[in-house]
Amino acid sequence: MRATPASMLSVLARGRTYTRGLHLLVSAAVGPVCVLVYPGFSESLVRTLVSSALVPVPLLLLLGMLPGVRHAEGIQARLLLAPRDENEISLAKANSLTERWRTGVWLVVRVWWGLLFASLMAQLLSLTGTVATAPAVEGVHRVMGLEIPGGHEYIWYLAFVPPLLLLIAAVVVGAGKVQLTLSTRLLGPSAAERLADAERRADDLLARNRLAGELHDSIGHALTASVLQAGAARELIDVDRDFVVRALTAIEEAGRRALEDLERTLGYLKEQEEGGPARAARPTLEDIGPLLEASRAAGVTVTCRAAASFEGVPGVVTREAYRILQESLTNAMKHAPGAAVDVVLDIRGDQLELSVANTLVEAAGRASGTGKGLRSLRERAALLGGRATAGAESGRWTVSASLPLRLGP
Numbered sequence: 001m002r003a004t005p006a007s008m009l010s011v012l013a014r015g016r017t018y019t020r021g022l023h024l025l026v027s028a029a030v031g032p033v034c035v036l037v038y039p040g041f042s043e044s045l046v047r048t049l050v051s052s053a054l055v056p057v058p059l060l061l062l063l064g065m066l067p068g069v070r071h072a073e074g075i076q077a078r079l080l081l082a083p084r085d086e087n088e089i090s091l092a093k094a095n096s097l098t099e100r101w102r103t104g105v106w107l108v109v110r111v112w113w114g115l116l117f118a119s120l121m122a123q124l125l126s127l128t129g130t131v132a133t134a135p136a137v138e139g140v141h142r143v144m145g146l147e148i149p150g151g152h153e154y155i156w157y158l159a160f161v162p163p164l165l166l167l168i169a170a171v172v173v174g175a176g177k178v179q180l181t182l183s184t185r186l187l188g189p190s191a192a193e194r195l196a197d198a199e200r201r202a203d204d205l206l207a208r209n210r211l212a213g214e215l216h217d218s219i220g221h222a223l224t225a226s227v228l229q230a231g232a233a234r235e236l237i238d239v240d241r242d243f244v245v246r247a248l249t250a251i252e253e254a255g256r257r258a259l260e261d262l263e264r265t266l267g268y269l270k271e272q273e274e275g276g277p278a279r280a281a282r283p284t285l286e287d288i289g290p291l292l293e294a295s296r297a298a299g300v301t302v303t304c305r306a307a308a309s310f311e312g313v314p315g316v317v318t319r320e321a322y323r324i325l326q327e328s329l330t331n332a333m334k335h336a337p338g339a340a341v342d343v344v345l346d347i348r349g350d351q352l353e354l355s356v357a358n359t360l361v362e363a364a365g366r367a368s369g370t371g372k373g374l375r376s377l378r379e380r381a382a383l384l385g386g387r388a389t390a391g392a393e394s395g396r397w398t399v400s401a402s403l404p405l406r407l408g409p
Contacts, residue, residue, distance in 0.1 A: 035051045283319070
């Protein structure tokens with residue numbers, strides 16, 4: 001985009017323009033300080049500038065070998081250079097020789113670029129000040145190798161002051177952007193760090209998706225059962241008081257379990273303080289009794305044939321099987337209200353077999369769905385190395401899952 005005076009003024013109104021300039025000036029001060037210690041300033045300005053650029057190089061390269069210097073430089077660059085994406089500049093320590101060399105090169109380049117910036121700014125400011133004051137001061141003024149005569153007849157010099165100020169502003173903005181580019185190249189994350197960050201983000205995304213699945217299955221089932229139970233209780237409140245009491249009790253229990261699931265799930269999003277209360281255990285197949293009773297209280301006829309014991313089933317398998325059963329019952333209540341549901345839980349060899357089947361009903365009055373529940377079933381089974389299927393056959397909708405009892409290779 002073409003730079004205009006208006007756009008330049010808007011850039012000058014941003015805080016990062018001045019913090020970047022400060023970063024450059026701090027960089028420029030390193031060389032003269034080192035020269036002041038040894039070998040001292042020379043009468044020749046050129047020689048002093050060359051010494052300021054070369055004398056600190058060995059020290060800077062040695063500093064770059066310290067692992068913590070990269071971390072400190074990263075913090076300073078993030079604060080003062082203000083990149084759009086902070087992840088472009090790493091805060092990790094230099095753990096490899098390559099990263100240490102990159103840090104050393106960054107220190108040298110930073111000092112050189114800052115020194116060049118400060119020298120150019122000093123000359124431009126001197127030139128601007130001379131041009132602005134020349135009409136008021138008689139005589140010849142020398143700056144940047146130029147001879148500028150002064151006097152009242154040179155009042156037209158003042159017309160050059162605004163362009164020179166804009167040039168100074170452009171130099172500050174441009175030098176700051178170059179400094180930022182150099183920092184992202186030399187202090188940016190390495191390939192290994194980028195890979196580790198990508199893996200961390202993928203793990204975080206997977207964990208959040210798992211938490212979303214937990215909330216969908218547990219809260220969704222509780223709400224579906226509660227809605228059906230409340231509707232049935234309303235219809236029978238004057239006919240069957242005992243049924244109404246059972247329905248309200250089931251709603252209370254479903255709400256309590258949903259709250260426990262919600263509290264446990266949110267606990268994964270926020271780390272509890274040390275010594276805080278332990279999170280409630282996730283439900284397993286040993287807890288399917290209340291789950292089935294809640295469905296029956298909603299008016300669903302549920303029959304269950306289950307193995308005598310699930311003691312030998314690994315914890316992660318029995319927990320995921322419970323969620324698969326819960327989601328299957330929820331789908332049956334939502335999409336086939338009033339249909340009988342048959343549940344089969346059995347252990348066959350090294351597999352846990354689960355089946356939930358219900359009679360298909362007419363489409364009218366059925367709730368629409370997004371398919372997330374069925375995807376959740378398949379994902380849960382696949383994560384354990386098993387499989388889950390769902391589909392209609394012979395007038396019945398059946399969800400089947402086969403989960404391995406032996407995990408790992």
